[in-house]
Amino acid sequence: MIKKILISNRGEIAVRVISTAREMGIKTVAVYSDFDRFSMFAKYADESYHIGESPASKSYLLADRIIETALKCGADAIHPGYGFLSERSYFARLCNDNNIKFIGPSPEAIEYLGSKTNAKSIAIKSGVPTVPGTDHAISGLDEAKLIAGQIGYPVLIKASAGGGGKGMRIVNNPADLDSALRLAQNEARSSFGDDSVFIEKYIIAPRHIEFQILADEYGNAIHLGERECSMQRRHQKVIEETPSVIIDKDLRDKMGEAARNLAKAAGYTNAGTVEFIVDSDKNFYFLEMNTRLQVEHPVTEVRTGIDLVKEQILVASGEKLSYSQESVTFNGAAIECRICAEDPENNFIPSTGKINYLSKILGNGVREDTGIEHGDEISIYYDSMIAKLICFGNTRPDAINKMKRTLSNYQISGVKTNIKFLLELLNTDAFKNGCYNTQFIENEFMNNKKSISSDEDNLSAGIVASVNFKQRLKGEKKLHITGKRNHTGGWKSKRFFGS
């Protein structure tokens, strides 16, 4: 059994992994950059080691330095979290070479499934449906034209090494193919250092539905049901939920079986996610496989009662899966919202700054995964996620209502957040009915924001607030002029109570 885990990651996912390890009686080691010296995860672990400067390229991406640290502190395993080195096969290989357990799949599996073209061919071999298109990187414009003509427009150009929407272009007619191809290749080269792209049929109004799988080293693989991730903005997931309203037991069994077969065919071990797109007729097609823990894994955990990180650690320790497919049960409904420091009023520009106020009321059925606390800085160095809220109820409306009340009372000052945007999304008819696809936010929501007439009480409060603000402002100016402002406290710290 693993005795000491180094987490080669930061933020909420490092906190998440440390929590389970601690529950299992396993020692934890954090590695941190200059910026993260006193971040939550770096304080939470049993031991912490400085590995470099704030930019990830000078700390969290330094495979050699992380391995060196693991050897120095006697960690016998590394958990990579998501992002950073989690899907770099050379890092997994480096772990193996140094007799450190990499908590994830084998380097070969990462390498093989990391290439979308390879992943697609393994899907075809194992009988899993795939989207019509090329199974190899295309050579140039002539080939692109030929293939696009064969499969029919619209087509999608995708970076082979891509992710997060980079190097991806939709082409609606032949005239746009040339420029779209060049743009996708440029973006792929600058983002991934690899400009190979492939072309496939573009599915209109698609849903993005993924299956969590777990596999051990003895050929056992199970699926833990689906996650509906269609609520996306610019290919970034915004809200995830399970179950999906369009998946019934038959379809779940069918897609789950496909995901298991694919994992087995790839010789996959540990936790992974098989992504599908589902069209409006409920045809499903394999998209890609993510060879790591996902950001949205908690919705699966609360619905199945299975701790995915615990299973990851057990599998990496060489144990058999503690569940069979038959013993996995699905209960209730779970939904996750990602609270991010960004400005929805200003094209979702990331918002940096110091969190000078943070208050929340979680309560029954609400889980929060976060690595941010009061006084922390949201910087340009890392992603803008502040917290994930996961709500669980007996029914989907229960879970949604819990999410709404929690978001309403989640108060942050110092950075702009997407909280109101999330609430607006949860209040749309499309979300309430579960009838949304990956284009909902961009095509329908952003263009059709309804202005609702004000609640009378809220309007009164708004009037009081603005008058009160002007009064206080005047009061402050006066104090400045007369030079009598109390510099130790000032008017801001005073409490005013009505008689």
Added chain:
Amino acid sequence: MESKFYISKDKTAIENFTAIVNSMNDISVNGEILKYEFKIIADDIIFFRINSKNFTVKLEQIQNNIFRMYVNDELIELNCKTDTDKLKETLGIGSNSDDKQSEIRSPMPGAVVKISVCEGDRVLKGQTVMILEAMKMENELKAQSDCTVKKIHVKEKAAVEKGQLLIEL
């Protein structure tokens, strides 16, 4: 201190409400008495208890008289003026009546990925003028109003600080 405030629901509309401040914790709005207490929670978050009902207000002063706020999650924009504000307006002093944007500054530290306009270009409201990269995301900077590009102060690939002048309009 002035005690009379005129409130309208948007920038130009007629004044819907008149508020009279009776004391620090007592306001009449169109004749209705609102007794309240409040606590400043953070720079932009103020808690109000008005006639025993609770409200959390996240408030932003957009211009001298214009407030944009979330009251218990509902977005409300109000224009709130005193007699002095109204006098200033008639005389044409104080807050600039012209809403035209005169410059674009970097909203965050990052790097310039692409400049989509040239000096002398006429740009329309909502048009992308520049793409900035920060926090692993590319972000489009858009013109807030129709205008002409006077001067561009940065080059592509340049690193920029928050608040740095990028483009003069």
